[in-house]
Amino acid sequence: MSDENRVMEFLERVVADNAAAFAGVSTSLGVRLGLYRAMSGAGALTSEGLAEKTGLVERYVREWLAAQVAGAYVLHDPKTNTYVLPDEHAAVLADDSLPTYVGGGFTMLKPLYSAEEALASAYRNGGGVNWEDYGPELAQGVAAFFKPGYEAVLVQEWLPAMEGVEAKLRQGASVADVGCGFGHSTVLMAKAFPHSRFHGFDFHEPSVEAARKLAEEAGVGDRVTFEVAAAHDFPGDAYDLVTFFDCLHDLGDPGAALRRAEKSLADDGSLLVVEPNASAEPGENIDPIGRSFASTSAVLCLPAAMAQGGPHALGNHPGQDALKAIAAEVGLRSWRLAVETVTNRIYDVKR
Numbered sequence: 198m199s200d201e202n203r204v205m206e207f208l209e210r211v212v213a214d215n216a217a218a219f220a221g222v223s224t225s226l227g228v229r230l231g232l233y234r235a236m237s238g239a240g241a242l243t244s245e246g247l248a249e250k251t252g253l254v255e256r257y258v259r260e261w262l263a264a265q266v267a268g269a270y271v272l273h274d275p276k277t278n279t280y281v282l283p284d285e286h287a288a289v290l291a292d293d294s295l296p297t298y299v300g301g302g303f304t305m306l307k308p309l310y311s312a313e314e315a316l317a318s319a320y321r322n323g324g325g326v327n328w329e330d331y332g333p334e335l336a337q338g339v340a341a342f343f344k345p346g347y348e349a350v351l352v353q354e355w356l357p358a359m360e361g362v363e364a365k366l367r368q369g370a371s372v373a374d375v376g377c378g379f380g381h382s383t384v385l386m387a388k389a390f391p392h393s394r395f396h397g398f399d400f401h402e403p404s405v406e407a408a409r410k411l412a413e414e415a416g417v418g419d420r421v422t423f424e425v426a427a428a429h430d431f432p433g434d435a436y437d438l439v440t441f442f443d444c445l446h447d448l449g450d451p452g453a454a455l456r457r458a459e460k461s462l463a464d465d466g467s468l469l470v471v472e473p474n475a476s477a478e479p480g481e482n483i484d485p486i487g488r489s490f491a492s493t494s495a496v497l498c499l500p501a502a503m504a505q506g507g508p509h510a511l512g513n514h515p516g517q518d519a520l521k522a523i524a525a526e527v528g529l530r531s532w533r534l535a536v537e538t539v540t541n542r543i544y545d546v547k548r
């Protein structure tokens with residue numbers, strides 16, 4: 198017999214989750230259409246004022262605002278019929294240069310929800326869903342999701358935590374950024390270390406094109422190249438540093454990628470491997486970050502790796518021991534946790 202109070206408690210929680218899932222589309226629209234940006238620092242606005250600022254249709258803007266008020270993202274003053282996005286909320290939803298910004302993650306929802314049919318087939322027949330089959334918004338959304346975190350800590354904390362790497366980068370090192378996506382990590386490193394050379398590789402051509410554009414816009418085109426290449430056979434050798442940012446677990450064959458990375462390293466080169474800070478033990482991921490990782494793994498990381506047909510489809514929470522064992526198999530026997538944040542674990546890996 199189930200306990201009625203516990204049923205009601207759980208019902209309340211799931212109803213709240215369902216409401217948040219419905220609201221996610223509006224949040225994504227707010228990010229895509231620049232509604233939060235337009236409200237940021239603007240004080241009290243009417244729906245007409247916000248529609249004018251964004252070039253959108255007032256009737257829709259009013260309905261969107263009502264949804265925002267219902268979620269307490271936006272405050273409404275019934276006396277003046279105006280709406281405010283508090284500065285503290287703008288820091289989370291409007292300004293993508295802040296480490297507190299999480300708007301990018303919402304733009305991943307459309308490609309993930311749209312893949313439900315393909316995912317259902319994969320769950321039935323054991324196939325996968327190709328990275329590119331999620332549609333172009335996925336790569337864009339993933340890049341937007343990771344960017345604020347990298348901006349806040351990659352150069353400031355992660356690279357200094359790697360043994361001997363920062364000094365080499367300052368003097369002039371050669372770096373391969375494997376599975377670089379839109380290249381935010383590559384460009385951040387290139388901006389910080391002008392004497393070094395950076396080579397970004399990804400098998401997804403639209404991402405590589407976006408990365409090239411980003412490098413030009415950032416004024417680092419002289420020291421950065423981006424090429425379409427699979428992780429198991431990216432070109433170049435004698436790299437001082439090979440990086441895998443949030444992608445090793447996405448590869449169908451992470452062992453082949455690590456083998457290629459090991460072969461491409463200079464004598465005392467190292468690998469920087471950035472992975473989600475999630476546990477291989479399901480019961481240890483019961484918090485919003487753990488839940489985000491476990492949930493994206495079930496509908497993106499695992500199926501995308503399965504689509505590559507490799508010997509390992511790890512999911513994004515395989516745990517340090519599984520990754521370490523695959524690295525050791527290809528001669529990368531030194532594996533050290535360099536630093537961790539609430540979202541990521543950063544490993545310093547060597548021969």
Ligand SMILES: C[S@@+](CC[C@H](N)C(=O)[O-])C[C@H]1O[C@@H](n2cnc3c(N)ncnc32)[C@H](O)[C@@H]1O
Pocket residue numbers: 328336339340343375376377378379380381382398399400401404426427428429441442443444447448449505
């Ligand atoms: C979760 S995204 C991370 C992208 C980027 N490193 C970042 O941190 O924003 C995973 C990336 O791995 C790339 N990828 C997946 N399988 C690959 C493979 N076999 N070879 C090269 N790139 C691959 C995808 O195209 C995607 O850009």
